[in-house]
Amino acid sequence: MDGRSLLADLQAELRNYLIDNLAEQGLKSSEIAARVGLTKEAVQRRLRKRKQQRTRLQAIDQMYADYCLAECRQIDGLKQRSWKAQARVRAYGGMVDELVDLLAVIERDAAICHLCGQPVEPHQLEFDHVIPLVWGGAHNTANVRVAHGRCNAIKGARL
Numbered sequence: 001m002d003g004r005s006l007l008a009d010l011q012a013e014l015r016n017y018l019i020d021n022l023a024e025q026g027l028k029s030s031e032i033a034a035r036v037g038l039t040k041e042a043v044q045r046r047l048r049k050r051k052q053q054r055t056r057l058q059a060i061d062q063m064y065a066d067y068c069l070a071e072c073r074q075i076d077g078l079k080q081r082s083w084k085a086q087a088r089v090r091a092y093g094g095m096v097d098e099l100v101d102l103l104a105v106i107e108r109d110a111a112i113c114h115l116c117g118q119p120v121e122p123h124q125l126e127f128d129h130v131i132p133l134v135w136g137g138a139h140n141t142a143n144v145r146v147a148h149g150r151c152n153a154i155k156g157a158r159l
């Protein structure tokens, strides 16, 4: 992913965030459209997608809750993974911004692999640093995405 597409991604995320917030405040699609500079249809598409994502998030919460009951070390495992990543950042001489809340990352990404766009089942779960740590990428929430282990292995440390 180059800098320009990363920027476009962030702009789209920010716009979606604005649309969601305005919808929660009770604004109509046409009012939201006027504020964010999109067509009413584009706003409605986004709101439909948000509804689907919410339904999917509930399913994910259930799926991971079930998994955690079966594999009770999963939550601790997530914490340990974040600590390990921090140790790697320090080894590369980088900065540790924060302890990344990996469960929040799973929810934000709706458990979709950012490399192939397909759903990630708990046993396939890995986290990818969009800008690799070895390239100076930060270990923070913004730079961490959900990925399949197999997709992550293919990507390696390439950008």
Ligand SMILES: [Zn+2]
Residues within 6 Å of the ligand: 113, 114, 115, 116, 117, 118, 147, 148, 151
């Ligand atoms: Zn994948």
